[in-house]
Amino acid sequence: MTRIEIGERIRRLQxxxxxxxxxxxxxxxxVDIFYFTGTRQNSALWVPAEGKPVLLVRKSLVRAKAEGLIDDIRPFPSSKELSALLGREGDKxxxxxxxxxMAQHAWYSKVLPGRTFADVTMIVRELRSVKSSAEIEMLxxxxxxxxxxxxxVPTFLKTGMREVDLAAEVEYRLRRIGHEGYVRMRAFNxxxxxGMVVSGGAASYGFFDGAVTGKGLSSASPQGASLDAIRENEPVLVDFAGVFNGYIIDMTRMFVIGRLDPELQRAFDVSLEIQEAVRRAMVPGAIGEEIYKQAAAMAEAAGLGCNFMGMPGEQSRFVGHGVGLELDELPLLAQGFGMPLQAGQVVAVEPKFVIPGKGAIGIENTFVVTEHGGERLTGLSDEVVEL
Amino acid sequence: MTRIEIGERIRRLQxxxxxxxxxxxxxxxxVDIFYFTGTRQNSALWVPAEGKPVLLVRKSLVRAKAEGLIDDIRPFPSSKELSALLGREGDKxxxxxxxxxMAQHAWYSKVLPGRTFADVTMIVRELRSVKSSAEIEMLxxxxxxxxxxxxxVPTFLKTGMREVDLAAEVEYRLRRIGHEGYVRMRAFNxxxxxGMVVSGGAASYGFFDGAVTGKGLSSASPQGASLDAIRENEPVLVDFAGVFNGYIIDMTRMFVIGRLDPELQRAFDVSLEIQEAVRRAMVPGAIGEEIYKQAAAMAEAAGLGCNFMGMPGEQSRFVGHGVGLELDELPLLAQGFGMPLQAGQVVAVEPKFVIPGKGAIGIENTFVVTEHGGERLTGLSDEVVEL
Known part of the structure; x- marks a missing residue:
């Protein structure tokens, strides 16, 4: 990141x-402060519509000054000084x-009297959704x-290992090449x-807003890998987020020790067809909801409508989600998402099916929206790996 | 967890x-919903002061019903039904x-007209801070x-490995024995x-509300292990949270390949003395702030006041923090924390010092507050392990 790029981000927000x-x-x-300053130290960022931004740092000021790419970085002031520093009465x-x-809002409402607060969620999320060329290089x-x-994965996936063992092998290797571990998500709750390692016929119901949840290890963490052993001829879905320098890439591949059930193979083939249709549709101006509906229609036409994007009865209504500094960025290729796509948005496309008793299957790759359709970032064969 | 225990938790809240x-x-x-129901599915929990609680589930209803330990678990209703179901106008x-x-509060304010909302943060956090015998068994x-x-650790710690390599080895082994990975924290930002693996003289400034932050891998994740190599005769601080069945234990141990610098060894000895003084003071009725002040005074008396609990100038003002389903629970042994301790509260006590140019050093164990002082849960020798 450079001061020039940070300056442009600030100007777009202004x-x-x-x-x-x-x-x-x-x-x-x-995560928003990091995007607009280059540092995620514990702080508050004030960006006036005109003039210079100021970063007020609780901890660590030393590090915020070393990392931050804006000029005015200073210690968090007293409440009285805050009001003199940040705008004036009547400001929106x-x-x-x-x-x-709520507690943060209440505190700032008290120390900044006379200001009214308005929601900039969609402005910030939309600005962040369009990646610069430097960000695309990071991705x-x-x-x-x-x-x-x-x-x-084929070098360490073995019959009889538990889902959590396979997850541990993936996580260990990711960590050693610099994976930062923490996967930021924005949505409340x-x-x-x-990531997820889900094998066999026991694909699970779950809170996670994705197609596949996994049993997890307990009701406290009811997602991802479980203690179930991986068996022959069962689908093994490996879906991981890679976090490097804060930037998240999301991908899924299927593995099987032996042969895949023909019904699952057919569903997998449909997921590739949907992925390709979605990829072609990912041009500036396209509407996320229409792309989702096209994908759902293809699933329906293949007789897999009830299995698309989740357990029957608890399906998610999307086929892709933005990624960047958070796993759940804009845009969404989802029901109800009417904003036109923009060039430079980055989307994880993940058509998946859950067939109760047989397993979860599908594909996921991350693409950049371009004039020529989605440009793929995750360059690895899509095919099910048979061992 | 049992229905009886969940019932008692609900009654205490009521x-x-x-x-x-x-x-x-x-x-x-x-995490609050999990504590009061046994499930953390995506849902809202309504607990009337009198009568039965109801859990309204967005996703997954199937799983919430399988895991939940209260009677009334149902699908999240329409906005109109919600108002009929949850209390009445005039309710607080x-x-x-x-x-x-704020967006959640705004939505519920709209669909539940005439209700006023009041803060129950401290009630919920205080109830959750006192662990039952079943919870202490989990811990x-x-x-x-x-x-x-x-x-x-001594079997895999080697000269020349990077902090992140050591972290990866610890994380891999924790994962294979059932560590759930995700460390819940409550504090905003x-x-x-x-956890942290921090070696050598480069202990770092950072946003993290702890004594030791670590450089991390980038400004996006500025905490924990870095790419720095672990060298001979340098302190290696290993501070990890263990998360099993949702319950978090926190501990720190020191390792050195070779010999520890005498100044660091002396600081370490002081950390053990402080730990023992804090342990003895951890009885019901004791005040967290007073325990912290006693610890800080001991550091001061040892000539290490400027090094206690952080980088000089950016020190944290605590010596212990509650743990349980979150890493930052009540009580705090901290400046400004005036609530009396209660039997059954569980606290990670972590007197630590940062000596610029030499490194971070200290100890951490997790204790239960009892009539006889802190009862230790983390049973492993405190001594610096010299390899």
């Missing part, structure tokens, strides 16, 4: 604030209502790292550890 | 709601203002698991991946 009649934004989420100030807790690096470990 | 003049609590944080309804985002199990991996 233009949107001015358009929306806001005098400033007060950003409190670490943007805050990301999706993520800022390309994350993709190369993640692909390199997926490529090795979502959380993810690393 | 008593506190009644005392506070609230007609109900509406709990939205997954508790919500955890520390963690619930004991987590401690045994975590200790078993710390015990193995805190986050942690697994």
């Amino acid at each position: 233009a949107r604030l001015a358009e929306s009649g806001m005098q400033a934004a007060l950003l409190l989420m670490p 100030v943007g805050m990301t209502f999706d993520a800022v807790p 390309r690096h994350s993709a190369e790292m993640l692909v390199s470990i997926f490529f090795e 979502q959380e993810l550890f690393g | 008593a506190r709601l009644a005392e506070s003049g609230m007609q109900a609590a509406l709990l939205l944080m997954p 309804v508790g919500m955890t203002f520390d963690a619930v985002p 004991r199990h987590s401690a045994e698991m975590l200790v078993s991996i710390f015990f193995e 805190q986050e942690l991946f697994g």
Whole structure:
């Protein structure tokens, strides 16, 4: 990241604030602060619609100054000084209502009297969704790292190992090549550890807003790998997020020790057809909801409508999600998502099916929206790997 | 967990709601919902001050019914039905203002007209801080698991490996014995991946609300292990959270390949003295702030006041923190924490020093508050392991 790029990000935000009649934004989420300054230290970022941003740092000021790429980085002031520093009475100030807790809002309302707060969630998320060429290079690096470990899976996947053993092998290798581990998610009440390893016929119901959840290890962490042993001739779905330098890439591949059930193979073939149709449709101006509906229609036409994107009866209504600094960025290829796609948005496309008693199957790759359709970042053969 | 224990937890909450003049609590944080129901599926929990709680599930209803230990578990209703179901106009309804985002509050304010919302953060956190004997058994199990991996560190710690390699070895082994990976933190803008491996003289400034942060792998994840190689005669601080069945144990041990610098050894000895003084003081009725002040005074008396609990100038003002389903539970042994300790609270005590140019050093064990002082859960020798 460079000061020039950070400056451009700030200017784009300022233009949107001015358009929306806001005098400033007060950003409190670490990931948003990182995007607009280059540091995620514990701090608050004030961006006036006109003028220079200021980063107020609780901890660590030393590190924020070393990492930050804006000029005005200073210690978090007293409440009294805060009001003198941040705008004036009558200002309309943007805050990301999706993520800022009530207690934070209440405190800032008290120390910044006379300001009204307005929601800038969609402005911030939309700006962040369009990646610069530098960000796409970061994502390309994350993709190369993640692909390199997926490529090795056949060397350590064995009959009889438990899902959690396979997950541990993947996580260990990812970590050693620089995976940062923590997968940031924005949606309230979502959380993810690393990824999913789900095998066999016991694909599970779950809270996770994805197609496949996994049993997990307990009701406290009811997602991802379980203690179930991986058996011959059963599908093994490996879905991991690769986090390098903060940038998240998401991909899924299927493995089987032996032969895949023909019904699963057929569903897999349909997932590849859907992926290709979605990829072609990922051009600027396309509508995420229409792409999802096309994908769902293809699943329906293949007789797999009830199995598309989740357990029958609890299916998710999407086929792709933005990735970047968070796993659940904009845009969505989902029911109800009407914003036109923009060039430079990055989307994990994951058509998947769950066939109760047989297993979870599908594909996932991460693509950049371009004039020519999705440009793929995750360069590894899609085929089911038979061992 | 049993239905009886869940029933008792609900009754304790109901008593506190009644005392506070609230007609109900509406709990939205997954970890709170898990504590009061046994499931963390995506849902909202309504607990009236009198009568039966109801869990409204967005996803997965099937799994929430399988896991949940209360009677009334049903699909999340329409907005109109919600208002008929959850109390009435004029009700004062508790919500955890520390963690619930503004957008959630705004939505519930709209669909539940006429209710006012009040903060139940401290009620919920205080109830959760006192562990039942069943919970202490869970924590004991987590401690045994975590200790078993710390015990193995000398078998895989080698000169020249990078901090991240050592972290990967610890994480891999923890995962294979059932570590759930995801370390829940409650505080806004805190986050942690697994733990910290920090070696040598480069202990770092950082956002993390602890004594030691670590450089991490990038400014996006500025904490924990870095790419620095572990060298002879340098302190290696290994601080990990063990998460099993949702319950978190926290411990730290020191390793050195060769000999420890005498100044560091002396600081380490002081950390053991402080730990023992804190342990003795951990009786019901003791005040967290006073325990912290005693610890800080001991550090000061040893000439290490500027090094206690962080980089000089950016020190944390605590010496212990509650653990349980979150890493940052109540009580705190910290400046400003005036609530008396209660029997059954579980606290990670971590007197540590950072000596610039030499490194981070200290100890951490997790204790239960009892009439006889802290009862230790993490049973492994405290001594610096010299290899």
